[in-house]
Amino acid sequence: MKKSFYITTTLPYVNAEPHLGHALEFVRADIIARYKKMLGFDVFFNTGTDEHGQKIWNAAIKENIKIEDYINKNAQKFKDLLKELNILEDIHFIRTTESHHIAGAQKLWEIVSKNGFIYKSNYKTKYCVGCELEKTDSELVNNRCPEHPNLDIIEIEEENYFFKFSAFQKKLEDFYNNQPDFVLPESRMNEIRSFVSNGLRDFSISRLKKKMPWGVPVPGDKDHVMYVWFDALANYITTLGWPEDTTKFNKFWINGMPTQYCGQDNLRQQAAMWQAILMAAGLPNSYQIVVNGFVTGASGIKMSKTLGNTIDPIKLISHYGIDAFRYYVVHHIHPWDGSPVTYESFHEIYNANLVNGLGNLASRVLMMAEKNLLQPVEISQENLPEEWHENLSAFRIDLACDYIWKKISSLDKAINEDKAFNLVKDDIERARKLITQYVKELSVIAKMLEPILPQTSKEIEKYILINKKPAPIFLRKDIVS
Numbered sequence: 001m002k003k004s005f006y007i008t009t010t011l012p013y014v015n016a017e018p019h020l021g022h023a024l025e026f027v028r029a030d031i032i033a034r035y036k037k038m039l040g041f042d043v044f045f046n047t048g049t050d051e052h053g054q055k056i057w058n059a060a061i062k063e064n065i066k067i068e069d070y071i072n073k074n075a076q077k078f079k080d081l082l083k084e085l086n087i088l089e090d091i092h093f094i095r096t097t098e099s100h101h102i103a104g105a106q107k108l109w110e111i112v113s114k115n116g117f118i119y120k121s122n123y124k125t126k127y128c129v130g131c132e133l134e135k136t137d138s139e140l141v142n143n144r145c146p147e148h149p150n151l152d153i154i155e156i157e158e159e160n161y162f163f164k165f166s167a168f169q170k171k172l173e174d175f176y177n178n179q180p181d182f183v184l185p186e187s188r189m190n191e192i193r194s195f196v197s198n199g200l201r202d203f204s205i206s207r208l209k210k211k212m213p214w215g216v217p218v219p220g221d222k223d224h225v226m227y228v229w230f231d232a233l234a235n236y237i238t239t240l241g242w243p244e245d246t247t248k249f250n251k252f253w254i255n256g257m258p259t260q261y262c263g264q265d266n267l268r269q270q271a272a273m274w275q276a277i278l279m280a281a282g283l284p285n286s287y288q289i290v291v292n293g294f295v296t297g298a299s300g301i302k303m304s305k306t307l308g309n310t311i312d313p314i315k316l317i318s319h320y321g322i323d324a325f326r327y328y329v330v331h332h333i334h335p336w337d338g339s340p341v342t343y344e345s346f347h348e349i350y351n352a353n354l355v356n357g358l359g360n361l362a363s364r365v366l367m368m369a370e371k372n373l374l375q376p377v378e379i380s381q382e383n384l385p386e387e388w389h390e391n392l393s394a395f396r397i398d399l400a401c402d403y404i405w406k407k408i409s410s411l412d413k414a415i416n417e418d419k420a421f422n423l424v425k426d427d428i429e430r431a432r433k434l435i436t437q438y439v440k441e442l443s444v445i446a447k448m449l450e451p452i453l454p455q456t457s458k459e460i461e462k463y464i465l466i467n468k469k470p471a472p473i474f475l476r477k478d479i480v481s
Helices: 020-038 054-063 067-084 099-114 165-178 186-197 228-233 246-254 264-280 313-320 322-331 343-372 386-393 397-418 420-426 428-448 454-466
Strands: 004-008 042-049 092-095 118-128 133-135 154-163 206-208 221-226 259-263 288-292
Touching: 004 020, 004 246, 020 042, 020 067, 020 259, 020 288, 020 313, 020 322, 020 386, 020 397, 042 067, 042 246, 054 067, 067 092, 067 313, 099 118, 099 228, 099 264, 154 206, 154 221, 154 264, 165 186, 165 264, 186 264, 221 228, 228 264, 259 264, 264 288, 313 322, 313 343, 322 343, 322 397, 322 454, 343 397, 343 420, 343 428, 343 454, 386 397, 397 420, 397 428, 420 428, 428 454
Parallel strands: 004 042, 004 259, 042 092, 259 288
Antiparallel strands: 118 133, 118 154, 206 221
């Protein structure tokens, strides 16, 4: 029986266009899903769209269109982006407006309430619509959220339902102690430990329907809708058919090492709030949370739809190709710390590492093979380097790329030093042995690239098998405009 593995991204809001940060998270999760499949796992890969809440309600009003038309239009943009990114075709795409998800979120509410962790009380707080989170005065700068400085903080005062988050401080601390690598990287693990150890406040999990009608109805109370985070977090299990499909749930949530990618501004929600809700429902916790750093523009400010400083991933893909895009975002954007991204830096890396690096190497090796070998090289790619495995297993796709590009550089250097292209005149047998070895090493490089650059890997392997030089894999281009 195959081992199972579950991986999910967070669900992006559909209040604006997809941007580079979304694309990066999709690609990283896709690479891990492909890698696990290479190892023989049965993989369930989840993503989708978060379609309730104040931000989305406000955006639809601003555009003066029906909320249903608004979410359908924008959800399709995220589906289209997945195709553009060459994400695995068997990915599951969940929308939080689907009837099954709504019923599942309501069932989760009912269980948590029955277990005594939901109560009703008066609610007064400062609230950032951009984060969809409450804010204390200490978290604000000039009475504005530092993540969304262009949005006014709103003050909410009404009767709401609350989740007894404070009841889970000790349970969360014990959970973290028992699973010290629950959050990656370690710095984010330390951050969530500190947040929880400083004491937890119960948080509101509903809104008055007459003020904010776009949400999942609270079971048994027609005047309230669920707070968007309670609703959205439930997708990680409703996507598996919970609560009805216990077979799939057991296979992928209980036994599938459920792993969640998220941005650093999602740490509290994913690693504490969601884990406490699972505990309150008597359900197993996530296995691991992998936290992406922020992608920034040239100014060093986090890219954000709200701030309007994003880079269009479709523009880069259309100009340079999908594998060039995938390569850049996983190798040259640091997984934990994030990195600044500009069109200029993308262009430089494309030429240096893909056109002059990988592409040139594949052409050199396969040209020598076509001219001098009598038949295609028989290749075996079963035992790939341990360092490559270690890096991907630790979600360090950037270091796996480092390793691959060191192999590219090393093979290029060996070709220059051996001068096999000159040996063919004087010692054809020795030249053929060298060229055969080059092809074998290129095949290992291609195999290591399979989850990262699937199209390029397939192209190189195809031409190895027919012993032909391919057309240039990466064409030299002008900078995107």
